[in-house]
Amino acid sequence: MEETVTKAEAQELRDKFGALKRDLAEVTKELKDRAVTGTKEWAKEHPVAAVGVVAALAGAIGFLVGLLVGRNRG
Secondary structure, eight states: OOOOOOHHHHHHHHHHHHHHHHHHHHHHHHHHHHHHHHHHHHHHHOHHHHHHHHHHHHHHHHHHHHHHHHHHHO
């Protein structure tokens, strides 16, 4: 049993997927904007904690890079 898709049906599917893609892009942009805004507001309200978080992340990244470089030298 083979089903065939007409050109009209294929175009309808393309249109639906296009609309879904646009909706997903809008939702993703909105979530990104909310996350950035929330992070900026938190950093303004807690500047010392923000510096601490950045320092901890930088230290962790430096430590991991050091481990990787040290393993490759051995």
